Amino acid sequence: MLSKNDELEVEIIDNGFEGEGISKYEDFVIFVPEGILGEKVKIKIVKVQKNFAYGKILEIIKPSKYRVEADCDTYSKCGGCNLRHIDYKYSLEMKKKSVQNTLKKALKKKIEIEDIIGMDDFCYYRNKLQFPVGIENGKTVMGVFARRSHRIIENMDCKIQNKNCQKVSKDIFEFLKNHEISGYNEENGQGLVRHIIVRIGVKTNEIMVILVLNSLDFPCEEEFIDFITKKNPNIKTIVKNLNNKNTNVILGKENKVIFGDGYIFDYLGDKKFKISPLSFYQVNPVQTEKLYNKAVEFAELTGTETIFDLYCGVGTIGIFSSGKAKKLYGIETIENAIKDARENAKINNIENSEFFVGNVEEVLPKLLEGRKIKPDVVFLDPPRKGCDKTAIDTLLNVEPKKIIYISCNPASLARDLAIFEEKYEIKRICLCDMFPGTSHIETVVKLELK
Ligand SMILES: C[S@@+](CC[C@H](N)C(=O)[O-])C[C@H]1O[C@@H](n2cnc3c(N)ncnc32)[C@H](O)[C@@H]1O
Structure with missing residues (x-):
């Protein structure tokens, strides 16, 4: 029988739906995140359930030939990607x-x-960035949610988000910091900015900014519009979205357009599409x-x-x-x-x-x-x-x-x-x-x- 904190050597005999390694110990299934089929690894048991357990890799004894160095600084903590340690073609x-x-x-x-x-080219492909803004150690931060948690990890270069969108998000965050506009605190429902969303029409290069706010009262609004559009002239519209509910859903239902027309365009093939803040558009x-x-x-x-x-x-x-x-x-x-x-x-x-x-x-x-x-x-x-x-x-x-x-x-x-x-x-x-x-x-x- 396995117990928490046991250390053992196992072989990864398969990969599951989420890319997780699967191994067995006396018919007991052990899920090993970041293990790759064929690898021999030393693991520490971190959680034991009735029929299965979770193990954390301590050492890779025999690596897979498909293992690569993950190209992202926050990969091991972030809840976004889970296959960056694997050769793309093999993934x-x-x-x-x-x-x-x-x-x-x-x-x-x-x-x-x-x-x-x-x-x-399998990096920077997403046309819709959604970065949470919150409070960590008393400081307003923007970044990505840590795996299975709402702790925000700062990320300087997300490998899947469009680079223009990332630049705009950083400029917005700079404005928030310089004007002491607070991120949202999920624990007490205080603080203003919950998410920064930036969407881009990659063929038109038009950008939409959505500020998801706990209240539509955004200070220095005119100054913000001036600052962000001067720095990023391809911003075509800015929308405030009200979300004052205690929920994991990112966007609320109410939008207020504060710059431009409230939408951007993009092309798929030779067809032109209008994208509004709440509408689904493939990422x-x-x-x-x-x-x-x-x-x-x-x-x-x-x-x-x-x-x-x-x-x-x-x-x-x-x-x-x-x-x-x-x-x-x-x-x-x-x-x-x-x-x-x-x-x-x-x-x-x-x-x-x-x-x-x-x-x-x-x-x-x-x-x-x-x-x-x-x-x-x-x-x-x-x-x-x-x-x-x-x-x-x-x-x-x-x-x-x-x-x-x-x-x-x-x-x-x-x-x-x-x-x-x-x-x-x-x-x-x-x-x-x-x-x-x-x-x-x-x-x-x-x-x-x-
Ligand atoms: C995977 S998206 C596909 C959208 C579109 N075909 C595209 O490629 O952009 C699924 C869509 O189904 C819509 N939807 C979800 N449940 C639905 C239902 N019961 N009846 C009609 N539409 C639904 C969602 O709002 C969403 O726009």
């Missing part, structure tokens, strides 16, 4: 194997993942284009199809592919995102589209009632929890010829595909690495009616 193989195993367990048909689309635009191109390739559109973009956000996938379709319908639960989707369709001169606000599971059955509208191709891009069963049943009922399922969570994808398998054949599966350095992965699946 792609790990992700592919992990998704393959998850699908294999759930599906009847054995299917090979055909490709994983990686990045040539890795370079990979998003590759992902959408793969989805469009899987859809094999000829120009005669009625397509549905379900869970459409601001309409990106549908609008991206609408030039190749006869008619586009989009459904999304967030009202503002649908407003943006309608405007995005207008901006791109797309007349063959209609967008509906509401839950897919409620709106889709109503829309398809009486079978006046029949989808030929459906793009499904649900949140991490996957599709609602009613939405799947509706699709199984109306039988679109093709369903292109895009997923950021292999577990819920496997569950949903197992249901679709009843009527659909899984034709192709491809992965796209939208989140290098982390264990997250995006999957795109082509389903064809049997």
